[in-house]
Amino acid sequence: xxxFADIQGLVRSGYGQLTACRLILLRVADPAAARxxxxxxxxxxxxxLATPRPTALNLAFTAEGLRExxxxxxxxxxxxxxxxAGMGSDEARSRRLGDTGANAxxxxxxxxxxxxxxxxxxxxxxxxxxxxxxxxxxWTAGFTVLAQLPTAWMDGREPFGFADGLSQPAIDWSGxxxxxxxxxxxxxxxxxxxxxxxxxxxxxxxxxxxxxLPPEADPHNLLAEAEDAPGLRDLGRNxxxxxxxxxxxxxxxxxRAMRDQGGENWIALAETVVGRRMDGSAMLPPCPAAxxxxxxxxxxxxxxxxxxxxxxxxxxxxxxxxxANPRNADLPPSGGAxxxxxxxxxxxxxxxxxxxxxxTRFHRILRRGRDYGTQLSPEAALAGPVEESGLHFICxxxxxxxxxxxxxxxxxxxxxxxGLSGENDPLTxxxxxxxxxxxxxxxxxxxxxxxxxxxxxxxxxxxxxxxxLRWIGQG
Amino acid sequence: MTPQDNFMVLAPxxxxxxxxxxxxxxxxxxxxxxxxxxxxVLPFGAFDRLHVARLLVLEDLAYADLGEAATPPPPxxxxxxxxxxxxESFRRDLAARAGDGLRRLFAHCSDxxxxxxxxxxxxxxxxxxxxxxxxxxxxxxxxxxxxAALASFLRARxxxxxxxxxxxxxxxxxxxxxxxxxxxLSPAAATPLGWTLRxxxxxxxxxxxxxxxxxxxxxxxxxxxxxxxxxxxxxxxxTPRPAPAHVxxxxxxxxxxxxxxxxxxxxxxxxxxxxxxxxxxxxLVQYTTRHIFTRGRLARVPTIHFARWVFxxxxxxxxxxxxxxxxxxxxxxxxxxKVAYGLNLVFSNGVGYPRCRYLFIGGAxxxxxxxNYIRKRQLPTQVWYKAYPNLTxxxxxxxxxxxxxxxxGPMRDEDLVATLxxx
Numbered sequence: 014x015x016x017f018a019d020i021q022g023l024v025r026s027g028y029g030q031l032t033a034c035r036l037i038l039l040r041v042a043d044p045a046a047a048r049x050x051x052x053x054x055x056x057x058x059x060x061x062l063a064t065p066r067p068t069a070l071n072l073a074f075t076a077e078g079l080r081e082x083x084x085x086x087x088x089x090x091x092x093x094x095x096x097x098a099g100m101g102s103d104e105a106r107s108r109r110l111g112d113t114g115a116n117a118x119x120x121x122x123x124x125x126x127x128x129x130x131x132x133x134x135x136x137x138x139x140x141x142x143x144x145x146x147x148x149x150x151x152w153t154a155g156f157t158v159l160a161q162l163p164t165a166w167m168d169g170r171e172p173f174g175f176a177d178g179l180s181q182p183a184i185d186w187s188g189x190x191x192x193x194x195x196x197x198x199x200x201x202x203x204x205x206x207x208x209x210x211x212x213x214x215x216x217x218x219x220x221x222x223x224x225x226l227p228p229e230a231d232p233h234n235l236l237a238e239a240e241d242a243p244g245l246r247d248l249g250r251n252x253x254x255x256x257x258x259x260x261x262x263x264x265x266x267x268x269r270a271m272r273d274q275g276g277e278n279w280i281a282l283a284e285t286v287v288g289r290r291m292d293g294s295a296m297l298p299p300c301p302a303a304x305x306x307x308x309x310x311x312x313x314x315x316x317x318x319x320x321x322x323x324x325x326x327x328x329x330x331x332x333x334x335x336x337a338n339p340r341n342a343d344l345p346p347s348g349g350a351x352x353x354x355x356x357x358x359x360x361x362x363x364x365x366x367x368x369x370x371x372x373t374r375f376h377r378i379l380r381r382g383r384d385y386g387t388q389l390s391p392e393a394a395l396a397g398p399v400e401e402s403g404l405h406f407i408c409x410x411x412x413x414x415x416x417x418x419x420x421x422x423x424x425x426x427x428x429x430x431x432g433l434s435g436e437n438d439p440l441t442x443x444x445x446x447x448x449x450x451x452x453x454x455x456x457x458x459x460x461x462x463x464x465x466x467x468x469x470x471x472x473x474x475x476x477x478x479x480x481x482l483r484w485i486g487q488g
Numbered sequence: 489m490t491p492q493d494n495f496m497v498l499a500p501x502x503x504x505x506x507x508x509x510x511x512x513x514x515x516x517x518x519x520x521x522x523x524x525x526x527x528x529v530l531p532f533g534a535f536d537r538l539h540v541a542r543l544l545v546l547e548d549l550a551y552a553d554l555g556e557a558a559t560p561p562p563p564x565x566x567x568x569x570x571x572x573x574x575x576e577s578f579r580r581d582l583a584a585r586a587g588d589g590l591r592r593l594f595a596h597c598s599d600x601x602x603x604x605x606x607x608x609x610x611x612x613x614x615x616x617x618x619x620x621x622x623x624x625x626x627x628x629x630x631x632x633x634x635x636a637a638l639a640s641f642l643r644a645r646x647x648x649x650x651x652x653x654x655x656x657x658x659x660x661x662x663x664x665x666x667x668x669x670x671x672x673l674s675p676a677a678a679t680p681l682g683w684t685l686r687x688x689x690x691x692x693x694x695x696x697x698x699x700x701x702x703x704x705x706x707x708x709x710x711x712x713x714x715x716x717x718x719x720x721x722x723x724x725x726x727t728p729r730p731a732p733a734h735v736x737x738x739x740x741x742x743x744x745x746x747x748x749x750x751x752x753x754x755x756x757x758x759x760x761x762x763x764x765x766x767x768x769x770x771x772l773v774q775y776t777t778r779h780i781f782t783r784g785r786l787a788r789v790p791t792i793h794f795a796r797w798v799f800x801x802x803x804x805x806x807x808x809x810x811x812x813x814x815x816x817x818x819x820x821x822x823x824x825x826k827v828a829y830g831l832n833l834v835f836s837n838g839v840g841y842p843r844c845r846y847l848f849i850g851g852a853x854x855x856x857x858x859x860n861y862i863r864k865r866q867l868p869t870q871v872w873y874k875a876y877p878n879l880t881x882x883x884x885x886x887x888x889x890x891x892x893x894x895x896x897g898p899m900r901d902e903d904l905v906a907t908l909x910x911x
Binding site (some may be wrong): 090094097098103104105106108109217218219221222324343356357358359360363365366367368369371372375412414415418419422423427428429432434435450451453454455456458 | 643646647648649650651654729732735736739740742743744746780781785786787788789790813814815817818821822824825826827829853854855856878880882883885886889905906908909911
C-alpha cells in the first residue's frame with residue numbers, strides 16, 4: 014500500500030484548484046539555517062489532498078543544492094546520472110535534447126553557473142492568498158532568492174490558446190505492475206508507480222537505482238528500509254525527479270506563421286501542428302473499447318490511439334502530441350500467440366515503418382507545468398502587443414534518461430521520429446520543415462517555419478519523499 | 489548484386505606510443521570522434537566502396553572482473569570497415585591510395601616495420617568476425633548516393649495531380665535529368681558466382697549438419713541444461729555504474745550524426761562450456777544474418793546499418809561493433825524491448841552479464857544493470873566514418889522505394905500513393 018503521507022502532493026496532483034502559483038528558485042546561503050528551515054517547512058503531502066486546502070507547498074533540490082546542504086559525495090553519486098550532471102551541464106546532453114543555438118544553456122536566464130538554483134519551492138494558493146502564504150515562509154536565514162517566477166492561470170489553455178494538460182498517465186498505485194510483455198499488447202494509459210516514484214517497481218518490474226544508505230548514515234532512523242536491499246536505508250523512496258524548463262512561447266510569431274502558411278485555414282493548420290483541436294478534442298475518433306487508465310470523463314478527448322491512422326492522414330506523424338505520446342503498444346498488431354512469437358523473432362513480414370517507435374510505456378512523464386504571461390485569441394495575438402508568455406514545463410519521472418530525455422531528445426527534438434526525415438517537432442523544437450500527409454498524393458510540406466519556443470532556463474531537481482526531506486533537513 | 493564484405497586489422501600498440509597514436513587519430517576528425525572524410529591520413533571519402541569504418545584503441549576496461557590476479561592485455565589498434573565487393577581488393581586499394589597514411593598509423597604498432605608490405609601486413613593482422621550483419625545485403629554506397637540524390641530531387645518540388653499523373657510527371661522529369669547526365673541510377677552489377685554458391689552451400693549444409701547432430705544434441709541436452717542452470721545460478725554479476733568521466737567521454741563523441749557508432753569489448757566466461765555455447769550461438773546468429781535478416785532489419789530492429797561480433801585473444805574476449813541510428817539510450821532501449829532474448833543468448837556468456845535463465849530469459853530485461861554493463865565495456869571510437877551522413881537505415885529503405893517509381897513501371901494506386909507519401 015502506498016504511504017501517501019510520505020509522498021509530496023505534487024506527485025498526486027497539479028493543484029488545479031489553487032490557481033495562483035509561484036515558482037521560487039533558491040540558493041543556499043547558510044546550510045545550517047537552510048536545513049533548519051527545511052525541517053520545519055509546511056510541505057504538502059499526497060495524504061493532505063484528502064481535504065481541500067487553501068495553500069500547498071512542495072520543495073525540490075538540484076544535485077548542487079544537496080551538496081550545499083551537506084549530502085556526502087558517495088550518497089550523491091547514487092542519484093540518477095542525468096540529475097547529478099545537470100540539465101545544462103555538458104554539450105553532449107544539450108546536443109541530444111536539442112538545447113543548441115537559441116536554446117543553448119549559455120543564453121539561459123537561469124540554470125547554469127552562478128544562476129543554477131539549489132532548490133525549487135513550488136507555492137500554490139488561491140489568488141488573493143498567495144502573497145500572504147509566501148509571507149509566512151521566512152526562508153531568508155537559509156536561502157537567497159535567485160528568481161521568483163510568476164505564473165498565470167489560463168484555465169486549462171496554454172499561451173498559444175490550445176487546451177493543455179489533457180493527457181496524463183494514470184499511476185498504478187498498487188505498486189505491483191505486471192512485467193510480462195504479453196500483458197502489453199495493446200496501449201494502456203497506466204504506468205507502474207515506479208516510473209513516477211522511486212522505491213517502487215517500474216515498468217520492467219525492477220526498482221530504479223537511487224541512493225541506498227548504510228544504517229550509520231541514518232542515525233535517527235528517519236528513512237525506510239530498501240525493499241530490494243535489506244539492511245540499507247532508502248533515501249529515494251517515494252521521491253522522484255522534477256524536470257523544470259522555462260519555455261518562452263512566441264505567440265505572435267506562431268500565429269503569423271500559421272496565417273502565412275495556412276491562408277484562410279490558418280487555425281486548422283495550427284491544429285494539425287499540435288495534433289488536437291484548439292478546444293482539446295482529438296483528431297481521431299475514440300476507440301470502441303475503453304483504454305485502461307483513461308478516465309471515463311476523458312473518453313472524448315483521450316480514448317484513442319494512432320493505430321487506425323498509420324499514415325498520419327487524420328493526425329500527421331510529426332504532430333506535437335503524436336511525438337510526445339505515440340500511444341503504441343510493445344508489439345505491432347501480430348495476431349495470436351504464434352504470430353507474436355514469429356513477430357518477436359522477426360520472421361513475419363514487416364511493414365516499412367513497423368517498430369520505428371519505441372513502446373510508449375517506457376517513456377511516460379507526469380506533467381505538472383504552469384503557464385506564465387497572458388493567453389490571447391489568435392486574432393488578438395496577431396494584432397499585438399503580446400506580453401512575454403510561455404510555459405514553465407515541469408514533469409516528474411524516476412529515470413531522467415529513459416523518460417524525459419528520451420521524449421525530448423528522440424521524439425520531440427529528434428529528426429527521425431517514426432520514419433520522418435530531417436524534421437523535428439514543429440511546435441516546440443524549431444522544425445524548419447513539417448510534412449502533412451495527404452489522402453491521395455505526396456505530403457504537403459511546410460518549409461521555412463521559425464522556432465516558436467525558446468528555452469530560457471532549466472534544471473533537474475530531486476523531489477524527495479517526506480522521510481528523505483526530514484533526513485536532508487536534519488543534516 | 490554486389491555483396492558486402494568486411495575487414496578488421498588488429499595489432500598491438502607499441503609500448504609508449506599510445507599517446508602519439510591517439511593524437512594522430514584525433515587529427516583525422518572534424519568533430520569529436522567523427523572522421524573528416526578528406527583527412528590527409530586516411531581520406532575515407534575517396535573510397536567509394538566504403539560504407540562505414542572506424543579506428544580505435546581496443547582495451548579491456550573490465551579485466552578486473554576476472555579476479556584480483558588478472559592483468560589487462562596490451563592495448564591494440566583496431567581498424568575495421570565494411571565495403572562493397574571483396575575485402576582483399578579493398579585492402580589493395582587502400583594500400584595503393586592511402587599507403588603513406590596507413591604506414592603512419594601502423595607505425596604505432598609493435599610489429600610493424602617500415603619495409604613491411606602493407607597488404608601482406610594487413611592480411612596477416614586480419615581478424616575476421618564470428619558473425620557480421622549487413623542491413624541490406626547488396627546495397628552499395630554508389631546506390632545509396634544515387635538514390636539519395638533522386639530523393640532530394642523529388643522532394644525539392646511538388647508533384648501535383650492524381651497519383652498516376654504525378655508518377656508520369658516524376659518519370660518524365662527524372663528521365664529528362666538523366667538525358668542531361670544527371671540523376672544516374674546505375675543497374676546492379678552481376679552477383680559473383682562464387683558468392684552465390686557459397687551462400688547456397690551454407691543455406692543447405694548448415695541445417696544439414698545440425699540435423700545430423702540432432703540425436704547427439706538431444707542426448708546431451710539434459711546434462712547441458714543442468715550444468716547451464718548451475719552456472720547461471722553461480723556466475724557473478726558485475727554491473728556497477730560506469731564512472732561519470734567514462735560516460736562523459738563516450739557522450740562527447742556521440743550524436744553528431746543521425747547515426748552513431750558503438751564499440752564494446754568484454755571477456756568470455758572461462759571454460760569450454762561457455763565458449764562452445766557462444767561459438768554455436770554466434771554461428772546460429774550468422775545463419776540468420778546470412779539468410780533471413782538481409783533486408784532492412786535484424787529481427788525487429790530496423791536501425792542497424794552494420795554490426796559484427798569478433799573473437800580476439802584466442803577467443804578469450806569478444807569485440808562487438810555496430811553502426812546504428814539514434815542515440816545510445818534509444819539503441820539500448822530498442823535492444824531491451826525488442827530483442828532481449830537475442831542479446832542474452834550471446835552476451836550472457838560474457839563475464840559479469842546480468843543474470844539469465846536458460847540463456848535467454850532475464851538478462852537485458854534488468855534494464856539498468858544491462859545499461860551499466862554495456863556502458864562499462866563500451867570503448868570510445870576515436871575515428872568513425874559513415875559514407876552517408878545523417879541518413880538512417882529507414883531513409884535508405886525509403887529512397888530505394890522511391891526509385892521504384894522510376895524503374896518499376898505502372899503501380900497499383902494503393903502502392904503508388906504509399907510511395908508518394910515518402911516524398
